[in-house]
Amino acid sequence: MLSVVPGNASIVNKVFANFLARQPHxxxxxxxxxxxxxxxxxxxxxxxxxxxxGNRDTLTQDPLCSLSFSSLSPEATRSQIELxxxxxxxxxxxxxxxxxxxxxxxx
Numbered sequence: 001m002l003s004v005v006p007g008n009a010s011i012v013n014k015v016f017a018n019f020l021a022r023q024p025h026x027x028x029x030x031x032x033x034x035x036x037x038x039x040x041x042x043x044x045x046x047x048x049x050x051x052x053x054g055n056r057d058t059l060t061q062d063p064l065c066s067l068s069f070s071s072l073s074p075e076a077t078r079s080q081i082e083l084x085x086x087x088x089x090x091x092x093x094x095x096x097x098x099x100x101x102x103x104x105x106x107x
Contacts, residue, residue, distance in 0.1 A: 039063055039064060042063035043063040045063070046058055046061060046063050046068060046069070049071070053071055055071070
């Protein structure tokens with residue numbers, strides 16, 4: 001899925017958006033196989049990922065965990081975790097346009 005908003009695009013993106021606008025539309029219906037469980041489908045997806053990346057360790061991952069599909073190096077993963085911890089610090093003090101129960105504030 002690619003979405004380009006022509007009004008907000010740079011010159012290069014605008015040219016690309018115009019190119020995409022000239023292309024014929026095609027359907028991309030997604031179907032769910034009824035004969036396979038989610039775990040079986042995700043296990044097959046992990047096998048495909050292992051085949052594409054050449055990383056056999058992928059086959060031992062939990063197929064129901066989204067992190068199992070990450071191809072980041074351990075160093076990059078650690079760096080991302082450190083950044084998340086840094087950004088979540090004092091997050092409870094940040095402005096929120098809703099109440100604590102996630103209801104929007106009304107006037």
